[in-house]
Amino acid sequence: MLNRVYRLAAPRIVEPVEVPVELTADSVAVRPTHLSICNADVRYYMGRRSPEALAEKLPMALIHEGIGRVAFDSTGQYAPGTRVVMLPNAPTEEDEFIAENYLRTSRFCGSGFDGFMQELCVLPAARVLPLPEGIDLHVAAFTELVSVAVHTVSRFERIAHGRRDVVGVWGDGNVGFITALVLRMRHPEMRILVFGRNSYKLADFTFAETYLTTDAGRAPQVDHAFECCGGDGSTTAIDQIIDKINPEGTIALMGVTENPVPINTRMVLEKGLRVYGSSRSGRADFAETLALYEQHPQMVDYLGALVGTVVPVASIKDIATAFEADARKSMGKTIMEWQM
Amino acid sequence: MGKVYAAILAGGSGTRMGNPDKPKQFWLMADRPVLVHTVEKFCMVDAISQIIVLPPENWLNQTVDIIQNYLPQFADRIAVVAGGAERNDTIMNAIAHIEATAGLEDDDIIVTHDAVRPFVSFRIIEDNIAAAREYGACDTVIPATDTIVHSADGKVITDIPVRSEYYQGQTPQSFNALRLKALFQELAESDRAVLTDACKILVLKGEPVALVQGDVANMKLTYTNDMRIARAMIEGEGEDA
Numbered sequence: 001m002l003n004r005v006y007r008l009a010a011p012r013i014v015e016p017v018e019v020p021v022e023l024t025a026d027s028v029a030v031r032p033t034h035l036s037i038c039n040a041d042v043r044y045y046m047g048r049r050s051p052e053a054l055a056e057k058l059p060m061a062l063i064h065e066g067i068g069r070v071a072f073d074s075t076g077q078y079a080p081g082t083r084v085v086m087l088p089n090a091p092t093e094e095d096e097f098i099a100e101n102y103l104r105t106s107r108f109c110g111s112g113f114d115g116f117m118q119e120l121c122v123l124p125a126a127r128v129l130p131l132p133e134g135i136d137l138h139v140a141a142f143t144e145l146v147s148v149a150v151h152t153v154s155r156f157e158r159i160a161h162g163r164r165d166v167v168g169v170w171g172d173g174n175v176g177f178i179t180a181l182v183l184r185m186r187h188p189e190m191r192i193l194v195f196g197r198n199s200y201k202l203a204d205f206t207f208a209e210t211y212l213t214t215d216a217g218r219a220p221q222v223d224h225a226f227e228c229c230g231g232d233g234s235t236t237a238i239d240q241i242i243d244k245i246n247p248e249g250t251i252a253l254m255g256v257t258e259n260p261v262p263i264n265t266r267m268v269l270e271k272g273l274r275v276y277g278s279s280r281s282g283r284a285d286f287a288e289t290l291a292l293y294e295q296h297p298q299m300v301d302y303l304g305a306l307v308g309t310v311v312p313v314a315s316i317k318d319i320a321t322a323f324e325a326d327a328r329k330s331m332g333k334t335i336m337e338w339q340m
Numbered sequence: 341m342g343k344v345y346a347a348i349l350a351g352g353s354g355t356r357m358g359n360p361d362k363p364k365q366f367w368l369m370a371d372r373p374v375l376v377h378t379v380e381k382f383c384m385v386d387a388i389s390q391i392i393v394l395p396p397e398n399w400l401n402q403t404v405d406i407i408q409n410y411l412p413q414f415a416d417r418i419a420v421v422a423g424g425a426e427r428n429d430t431i432m433n434a435i436a437h438i439e440a441t442a443g444l445e446d447d448d449i450i451v452t453h454d455a456v457r458p459f460v461s462f463r464i465i466e467d468n469i470a471a472a473r474e475y476g477a478c479d480t481v482i483p484a485t486d487t488i489v490h491s492a493d494g495k496v497i498t499d500i501p502v503r504s505e506y507y508q509g510q511t512p513q514s515f516n517a518l519r520l521k522a523l524f525q526e527l528a529e530s531d532r533a534v535l536t537d538a539c540k541i542l543v544l545k546g547e548p549v550a551l552v553q554g555d556v557a558n559m560k561l562t563y564t565n566d567m568r569i570a571r572a573m574i575e576g577e578g579e580d581a
Contacts, residue, residue, distance in 0.1 A: 001384070002381070002458055004557070016557060017574075018459060018557075018575065019574070020370040020574065020576070029384060031462060072384055072386075074413065080386030119461060120384060314463065339463055
């Protein structure tokens with residue numbers, strides 16, 4: 001079948017391409033309905049990646065956060081119309097020790113391979129999961145991002161020592177919000193401190209204690225920490241974490257940076273800290289995220305606060321409107337109601 | 341809500357193509373006949389109960405084979421029925437087939453589409469179904485880009501109409517099936533021969549026909565050159581493919 005794929009050919013230029021796709025015995029065809037824009041997509045769209053990266057990756061369809069309805073399932077597992085979340089990670093092998101999202105052989109939609117900006121996404125059956133009945137579709141659209149936080153929290157639970165009374169989250173953006181929220185749902189007794197630069201953003205973290213980074217002296221020391229800043233904020237955040245963390249604590253790095261970050265290794269050594277990176281997620285993390293939605297319906301309500309601009313997209317011009325809106329936002333998620 | 345049927349009109353004789361013996365819907369593009377690409381698109385729309393493919397009578401067997409070979413997983417949703425002499429006769433054959441098999445209800449919709457428009461999008465198909473349900477009939481159009489020149493005698497200009505009020509018709513054209521049939525049957529034999537466009541039957545009777553926004557990519561493969569353009573639109577299909 002001919003499938004129309006909307007590829008970014010060059011910064012700000014989206015071109016439709018007809019791509020022949022084959023429905024194999026294992027594939028599910030999904031009509032995307034709600035696509036959520038990630039900062040990584042915006043960096044490509046605006047041309048904020050290095051010329052080498054742009055030359056290597058483009059043309060490519062963007063978007064790795066999205067949901068849709070099953071149009072056809074070769075395996076017969078899902079009835080047409082079933083609402084599903086699409087998994088962007090596609091492992092090509094299994095490994096006893098290494099998670100699918102860290103295997104160098106895995107393919108990732110929207111980074112090196114076409115993302116979800118297509119008429120129809122044809123995925124292996126294992127790369128979709130059914131959504132809970134009646135879920136807010138604008139929230140469900142960014143389930144992938146939530147699954148990334150769930151993945152990190154699951155790693156934290158495996159890696160961190162058992163004293164988890166006070167945990168700090170650095171970053172008052174989307175990732176900080178979601179990570180703090182996942183911690184709150186999974187660890188109701190935990191004292192969660194969120195450190196950020198913007199009091200108007202911190203005001204929305206009603207389920208945690210909040211501190212301006214300039215006022216961090218007031219905050220207690222933390223047992224473990226999550227860095228959710230990325231970009232230019234990484235350096236100062238990691239510096240402050242190393243200062244505020246107790247010995248033998250763990251630091252999860254979740255923020256993406258384009259440039260190397262200097263780290264105070266002397267204090268990392270002296271305190272015996274464990275620093276681990278965490279990115280993307282796998283099928284188990286998506287399943288766990290959907291289970292959390294069902295166990296804690298209030299989590300979906302909290303996440304609803306992140307839904308920013310919702311743009312109905314029925315033309316390439318509308319795609320531009322959505323990306324331009326996302327580039328201007330200070331926080332929240334831009335959702336495309338995909339009608340292409 | 342009524343059922344939705346699709347009629348894929350594959351009755352073109354193909355004599356305008358470079359190869360006069362083979363209708364253009366059977367030409368290969370990205371390793372499959374054009375017709376297969378078109379039918380597959382409709383198979384992916386779950387609102388459509390059945391897809392009726394209507395080839396010329398002398399291509400009936402080959403069409404059945406092609407559907408069986410390329411789309412076995414959808415065979416239970418596809419019927420192959422011989423087309424008629426004219427476009428509207430072909431549509432009536434589709435309606436007659438539905439009446440004879442599933443039966444037609446008052447609210448049932450028929451989405452008619454040219455087999456030689458394989459680049460139709462899901463959005464266009466879905467908008468057709470919605471518009472046919474709301475208005476009883478719809479036509480897929482794109483705004484005219486070239487200036488339209490009206491000449492009654494073919495020698496001098498009679499008029500140059502306001503372009504913004506003119507559109508180019510594509511397909512699908514979708515209808516309340518029983519309403520279309522009733523109006524068609526009201527036509528005199530002489531009118532039937534002249535009315536090559538199904539929407540015009542409704543327009544002449546003063547019935548509303550809604551506009552559905554088409555797409556320049558939803559091109560009709562009419563001339564040999566069109567196949568070259570179509571291949572250029574497809575990834576991996578070079579000019580020499």
